[in-house]
Amino acid sequence: MIVAISGINDTDNPGPGIGVARSLKEADASIKTVGLSYDVQDPGNYMDFVIDKSYILTYPSQGWEPIFDRLLYIKESYGLDAVIPTLDAELPLYIKYQEELNRAGIKTFLPNLEQFELRSKENLDKVSEKLEILYPKTKKVFNIDQLKEAVNEIGFPCVVKGNYYKAYKVKSLPEAVYYFTEISNEWGFPILVQEVAKGEELNVVGAGDGKGGSLGLVAVKKMTTTHLGKIWNGVTIKHDKLLKVAEDFVKRYKWKGPFELECIVDEENIVLIEINPRFPAWVYFATGVGVNLPKRVLDVMFGKNVGTTSSYKSGKMMVRYTYELITDINNLSELATKGESNG
Amino acid sequence: MRIENLAINKNGFAFDPTTGETFTLNDTAREIIEDLAKGIDEKEIAKKLSKEYEVTEEEAFNDVLDFKEKLKLYGLLS
Structure with a gap:
């Protein structure tokens, strides 16, 4: 193979x-x-x-x-x-x-194009509503005037982000303008201005079989991140409500292939930040705790029966290092x- | 009550398996959390603490109430 x-x-x-x-x-x-x-x-x-x-x-x-x-x-x-x-x-x-x-x-x-579009930041509010979770107040902006209006309405701190890539927390208008320019120069428009959700950043990696079934799910908390917000150290968690949301997502949209849900969780409130229609860079963490999603996805491609259990222990840590x-x-x-x- | 799920080791390191949050507890905090998780009421906890730490029951009781407010602040108690 x-x-x-x-x-x-x-x-x-x-x-x-x-x-x-x-x-x-x-x-x-x-x-x-x-x-x-x-x-x-x-x-x-x-x-x-x-x-x-x-x-x-x-x-x-x-x-x-x-x-x-x-x-x-x-x-x-x-x-x-x-x-x-x-x-x-x-x-x-x-x-x-x-x-x-x-x-x-x-x-x-892989998912089909219609499923792929669900993760577009323009559709995340609708997806959140269907999954009965929250989505932060978000404004789409195309120029500096609209940016000023949006940050006035949302208030500081807020997040300035691209439609697909990059997100920065900003505390002032000059900072917002700086990142608006940086992201739009690199990735184009629209730029999104989003309220900061309060809580812990919890993520789920999973894969769907395309028929509504899950091929396995693992939830983690980012403990430390790089300046781009990428996980460096993390720990596995068992947040039942969050895992249920991931399961509902796969079921409702008959998701096919790998995905990552990025959420902010405060007590029982789950706020959806992003859906990534692919494995995250920390996918080996799931493998390391017993849920080998890449192998399951590969096996499903070739019509093999795969285990779909999400049994892993909470409190397992991933530590990245340089070499x-x-x-x-x-x-x-x-x-x-x-x-x-x-x- | 999230304190019931906290995994606390002998050094007072507490891990919340639901959210991944971690806390460092001193001996008293650990004792109060473990007792609250067992369903022991504040007065009983205060009585125990007053014997162990040579403080009045009233003082200990107020400290337990204060600590419970802190736990609420961290979302560990509702």
């Missing part, structure tokens, strides 16, 4: 790819992992104990054809049975062309000149 995985940028803003690959390898050492990388310096390209072979791809902004051609090339030259995309920017393409991949003999397990890997410049040169590692 050969599985391609993207998001192997295991940096201080890590992609989920290494966690996915590690989960698959630990479940079945015979699985070969192919890293799909957008940068020759992605650490995953050099982590040959997790990624067997890497290929450089063109950015998703170049459209589907180059990506599809590359995957066909990988299938022909190395072999490829399935692909697990993990980055937000590439997901719309993989979702749109999942049938084409299937016909080419490359399996995926240095020493390699030869020739490995970089192979990637830079041939677009693929030796493997």
